[in-house]
Amino acid sequence: MLRFSLITPLACLALPLAVLAVDDKPTGSPDSAGGLQPFDRKAEPGIAPASQEGTQVLKQLGLPAGMKADLWAAEPELANPVALSVDEKGRVFVAETHQLGSSVLDIRNYMFMLEDDLACRTVEDRIAMCKKHFGEKFADLEKEEDFIRLMEDRDHDGKADFASLYARGFNHAEDGIPAGVLARQGTVWATIIPNLWRFDGTNDKGEAVTKKSLSYGYGVRFGYTGHDMHGLILGPDGRLYFSIGDRAANVQLPDGRRIENVDSGAVFRCEQDGSKLEIIHWGLRNPQELAFDDHGNLFTGDNDFDYGDTERLVYVVEGGDSGWRVGYQHPPMGKERVPWKSEQIWMSFKSSQEKYNGVPNPKVNEDLGVRPAAYLPPVSNIGDGPSGLLFDTGTGISPQFRQHFLLCHSKGSYAKSEIRAFTLKEDGASFELGETKPFLQFIHSPDLDLAPDGSVYVLDWAETMSKTAKGRIFRVYDPSVLADPLTLETKKYLEEGMHRRSLSELVKLLAHADRRVRMEAEFALAWAGPGGIGSLERAAADRALSPDARLARLGRLHAIWGLGILGRKNSEVCRSLPALLKDADSEVRAQVAKVLGDVRYGDAAGALTIRLQDDTPRVQYFAAQALGKLKAKQAVTGIIELIKQNNNKDAYLRHACVMALYGICVKREGFQPSSKQLAESAFDADMMGILNTGIKSSNEPGVGLAMTLVARRLHEEIGTLMVAGIYNDSFDKDAHKAVRLETARAITEDRAWDRLNLFEQAQHGVGMYEPIIDTLTTRTLYSWFLLRNRDGIEETGEAAQSKRAGWLASVATYKADRPEANQNRLDALTYLGEWATPQTRNRFTGLSFTFPWKPRPPDGATNALKEDWDGIMHPQQASEVRVAAIAAVRKLKADSFAPKMAAIVKDNTQPAELRLAALEALGDWQNVAALNEAITAAQESGDASLRRATLQLLPKVDAERAVTVLESTLNGDDTAAKREAMVVLGTLPAGRADALIAEQVDKLIAGKVKPTGMLEVIETAKRRENGEVKAKLQQYLQSLPQTRSAAAFPYLLAGGDTSAGKKIFFEHTAAQCMRCHKVGNKGSEVGPALDGVSTKHPREYLLEAVLFPNNNIAPGFEMTMVTTKDGKSYGGMVRKETDTEIQLSAPVPNAPVDTVKKADIQTRSPGISAMPEIMQQVLTQRELRDLVAFLASLK
Structure with missing residues (x-):
């Protein structure tokens, strides 16, 4: 599916250049007051007319040797295609969007409701949020409509000649874009937030006969566009698998239970009728297509969070958590310290993105030893924009791609997008990257699928990431493969189906060269009655099922999976499988173990326990997983022994053991305790004792860590018991540091607020404190802060509050000569400053709290700061720490510190930044005497920045004097001061201020204002109501060239703040510069790297590149x-x-x-830049100027 990586707010509107010059706030700015953006939403979709573009794109495709491509379909037959599926008859079903960006929203364009969006936990919450913010405009969200389109080549000339709207009506406010489709034997499934849909039958108009929602509740928030439901695929176990991005899900099941995963993306599975829905892997950001290999292993490509990480290839496993949380996208601590990055959660230490992209001598990601053990590492870091994914089935494509995955990389332009091929090889219980090479280049494809005839159907979104009203389907093929008898045979089997074939023929087809044929034969045998069961049993044991040893093995696996399909209804069907746990083929042993667990065949527990000591990690993995599902208490000793042997070396093998112990602990599958009374009866008491003992007393770090991870999965009160043991007994054991770190993460990340007191129990007094910038220390400090108010858990007295504030203040004073503790000090002071502020989101995960936090009186923090003020402000303390202390008292509104602030301002020996911070703090308070005293001292200072700061504060103590000083400043030579003076003038009442502003506009018209100060004059003038000022400003603006060039914006070329521009480049939520561009080692290579850009181009070029990217497309990108x-x-x-x-x-x-x-x-x-022309809409003028300043600094 398409990775919509660039936002396009109002990109389709042609704003007059003069509008940008007058308006301070960009249309659709993240800072705008609210409201639904004014798109021209229509019920009838806009589709581009026929053109030669598709033919031209065809000619520029980078094809593999020996392969060809045809244009199978193009606009106006389809538009904005997101996903496709080719059925056994060669019919193509296309998921099409016309709501993208206009009716299906991107939170980056609506930042005024970010906190509401993050707090949503159901689809209903999201709809209520829309009604709250959009009012009567809410109805506009239901005008545009998306479709599932059916296309066919009925005359077999190699081009589509029939198209119909197979399914429609997806125009409700709760609907997302159609982002996944799967067609098989007259049934079509589609993933369209908030539903998993099933359609059956096709009438003579090419429309679905029946339409049914199989489950509802996907997409609890808007989040980022494209983080939708994707990846529909039928597994070899006969179940339906699909994915969703971090728009997340909260699905009500028929039995009343909920599958609630509202903080991340995930992979789900269910039966083909939608029953038995379950979540199997979570902690994903935006997984798109899914693909099974020949051994039933499932993989997906997951996208990066646009700040120094890279995309990932994920091995999808039951109970797997890849560690992403939606709050990481908007982290309270900033993106440098967000755990996703700082704790290397995203990183593969086996294969870097460079290796995946085929870079010679690729770098290896360095393991800093900080990755949380609770999260599984990716198989490899991979290229940008992973979307469509398939695995070679055995007969199609081309021999050069046999046993390869094909993965679409959608990067916003033809120049950089491609489809890449790669192989994987087993590595312990997981995998590592093998060969990588291009499959198809110069194609901006969101998805691809393999047709019955062996050709690959590839979608083309067209240039850019926004809606193009265009779309194509290319058919890529190897002529020799299409003519191969084996390919023709495969096509025949798929078209004809299996329902009339004999049992003996079906058994033979279990070992066919093509996986699709093998699967259809497997399914047919599974539903063939007693004869089918017997045939599957014999085939599973038959090592000579085919003369080809590889195909014989694969045939046996399909027989095993076929028995598993029936075993889910009656486990006795699998009674013959335990004997195969002794088979010579390790993959047979592994898949037998997996199936025996899936069907809950309890009699296999003994044989499975023996397999814990198998010589193959994959067999050990599936044996442990199965024992957990069987709740085999007799296997606990063997599981613990496997944990010891593994000793944390294989994260996936440890995960299987954790899931085994967890499964044995929990009495009922899928049961989530909701009260202490329920919790006490929900878990096996003997197992709880074993876990407690293992956590507290084990001298094996691997055992203690594994049992800690089990405890983390045991929700709420039971988890509390486990964590208490971890902390009280392990705090002083260096060998158990990993246990303590995982505990700290669990307490502060998993909404386990009732566990926060465990940090206090573990604290041995402030005298024991040692500064260490690690997970444990930072989370301990945070726990003290959160414990100031645990409304809804238990109320604590003021004495306790003062004690915790005192601890934080003590940390801020601790050994001022230890610079490695500065981050601890800064954190402690941040928490003290926020002591009285109700919290909405977790500082580490960024997730919304599920209960309210009451405001607290600031007294505890204020008193603690007073008591330790001298230590905090000691000259040995770093300047940034002392500035943070001033910021804390400023946020606390502690004006009793006014004399201290005035003293700092007057002290010429203090650093300038400290004096400036103290002066600004005084400006917030009502102590006029102290402020006046400080202003006088600052004006006499030799520091220009301090003198300039007084300009904003003067009106608070003497308005008339302020105007006089401002006028004098405007007539002086200090350019920076003149700019500041203009800004302050704009805040003063009419009268002298208006006269001074009009005078400056006259100078602007006369060309007497330096470029560095132009914007301040314009911004100040446009905020005034004075008619003369307005007229003069309009005169100036109309004198500017009305062109798509830098000449129309001379006031944006100079005067920007380089540091502010750097922050915009790397962190601005809507601009997303580093999502496509790289500076140094940060960013992406979707667009040109910008190192040294200012040595090649003047500021005028840089500004035009930002505002009008199509004016000059960088070489290699046009x-x-x-x-x-x-x-x-x-x-x-x-x-x-x-x-x-x-x-x-x-x-x-x-x-x-x-x-x-x-x-x-x-x-x-002309070539179209992949960068949309949206910066006028998402950045203010000042931000644009700052961004240009940063770009101009890149030497």
């Missing part, structure tokens, strides 16, 4: 399409252009170059 007068089409990257000719080629190494004479060109379509 794609051009031309049609000559004789009807020929050419397309590709512009390699060279002169006055008489243009040279084009595909963006692949050694691609042939087409030279076209300009005199022969009939039409030329």
Whole structure:
């Protein structure tokens, strides 16, 4: 599916340039007051007319050797295609969106409701939020409609000639975009938030006959566009699998239980009728397509969070947690300290993105030993924009891609997007990356699928990430493969189906070369009655099922899985399988163990326990997993022994053991305790004792850590008992540091607020405190802060509050000569400053609290700061710590500190930043005498920044004097001070202020204002109501060139704040610069790297690149399409252009170059930048100026 990585608010509106010049706030700015953005939403979708673009794109495709491509369909037959599925008849079902960005919203364009969005826990919450913020405009969200389109090539000429709207009506406010579709034997499933849909039958108009929601509750928030439901695939176990991004889910089951995973993306599975829905893997950000390999292993590509991490290939396993939480996207502590990054949760230490992309001598990601053990590492870091994914089935595509995965990388432009092929190889209980190479280049594809005839159908979204009203389907194939008898045989079997074939033929087909045929034979045997069961039993044990040893093995696996399908209804069907746990083939043993667990075949517990000592980690993994499902208490000793042997070396094997112990502990599957009374009866008492003993007393760190991870999964009160043991007994044991760290994470991350007191129990007094910037210390400090108020848990007295505030203040004073403790000090002071502020989200995870936090009196923090003030402000303390202390008392509104602040301002020996912070604090308080005293001292200071700061504060003590000083400043030589003076003038009442502002606009018109101060004059003037000021400003704006060039914006070229621009580049939620560009080692390579950009281009070029990216597309990123007068089409990257000719080629190494004479060109379509022209909408003028300043600093 398409990874919508660039937002496009109002990108389709042509705003007059003068509007940008007058308006301070950008339309749709993250800071705007609210309301639904004004798109032209229509019921009838806009679809582009037919053109030659698809043909031109076809000619520039970078194809593998020996393969060809045809244009199978193009606009206006389809538009904005997100996903596709090819059924056994070769019919193509396409998921199409027309709501993207306009009716299906992206929270980056609606930041005024970010906190509400993060707090949503149901689809109903999201709808209520829309009604709250949009009022009567809410109805506009239900105008546009999305579809599932059916397309066919009925005359078999290689092009689609029939199209219908197979399913429609997806235009409700709760609907997301159609992002997943799967077609098989007359049934079509579709993932469209908030439903998993099933359609059956097709009438003569090409429409679905029946439509049914199989489950509801997906998409509890808007989040980021594209983080939808994806990945529909049928597993070899006959179940339906699909994914969702961190728009998350809260699904009500028929039995009253809920599957509630509201903080991350996940992979789900259910039976084909929607029953037995379960979540199998979570902690994902935006997993898209899913793919099974020949051994039934499931994989997905997950997307990065756009700040120094990279995308990941995830091995999807039962109970797996990859560690992402939606709050990480908007982290309270900033993106540098968000655990996702600082604790390396995203990182693979086996394979870097460089290795995946084929870079020679790729770097290896360094393991700093800080990754939480609760989260499974990815198989590999991979390229940007992973979306569509498939695994070779055995007969199609091309022999050069046998046993390869094909993964679409959607990066916003043809130049950088591609489909990449890779292999995997087993590594312990998991996998590692093997070979990687290109499959298809110069294609912006969200999805692909393998047709029955062996060809690959590939979607083309067209250039850019926004809606294009265009779309194509290319058919990529190897002619020799299409003509191969085995391929033709596969096509015949798939088209005809299996329902009329004999049992003996079906058994033979279990070992067919194509996985699709094997699966259909497996399913047919599973539902063939007693004869089918017997056939499956014999096939599972038959090592000679095929002359080809590999296919014989695969046939046996399908027989085992077929028995598993029936075993889920009656486990006795699998009674023959335990004997195969002794089979010589390790993969047979592994899959037998897996199936025996799936069907809950209790009699296999003994044989499975023996397999814990198998010589193959995969067998050990599935044996442990199965024993947990069987709740086999007799296997606990063996599981613990396996944990010891593993000794934390294989994270996946440890995970299987954790899931085993967890399964044995929990009496009922899927049971989540909701009260202490229920909790006491929900868990096996003997197991609880074993876990407690293991956690407290084990001298094996691996055992203690594994049991800690089990405890983390035992929710609420039972988890509290486990964690208490961990903390009280392990606090002083260095060997158990990992146990303590995992406990700290569990308490502060898992909404376990009733466990916070455990930090106090573990604290041995402030005298024991040692500064260490690690997970334990930072979370301990946070627990003290949270314990100031645990409303809804238990109320604590003021004495306790003062004690905790005192601890924090003591940390801020601890050994001032130890710089490694500065971050601890800064955290402690931050918490003290926020002591009286109700919290809405967890500082580490960014997740919303599920209960209210009452405001607290500031007294505890204020008194603690007073008591330790001298130590905190000691000259040995770092300046940043002392500034943070001032910020804390300022936030607490502790004006009793006014004399101390005034003293700091007057002290010329103090650092300038400290004096400035103290002066600004005084400006917030009502102590006029202290403020006046400080202003006088600051004005006499030799520090220009301190003098400038007084300009804003003067009006508070003497308005008339302020105007006089401002006028004097405007007539002076200090450019920075003049800019500040203009800003302050804009806040003063009419009268002299208006006269001074009009005078400055006159200077602007006369060209007498330096470029660095132009914007301040414009911003100040446009906020005034004075008619003369307005007229003069309008005169100036109308004098500017009304062109798409930097000349129209001279006031944005100079005067920006480089530091502020850097922050915008790396952190601005809507601008998302580093999502596509790289500076140093941070960012992405979707767009050109920007190191040294200012040495190549002037500021005018940089500004135009930001505002009008299509004006000048960077070399290597411009794609051009031309049609000559004789009807020929050419397309590709512009390699060279002169006055008489243009040279084009595909963006692949050694691609042939087409030279076209300009005199022969009939039409030329200019290349389109992948960067949308949205910066005028998402950044203020000041932010634009700051961004240009930062870019200009990149030498």
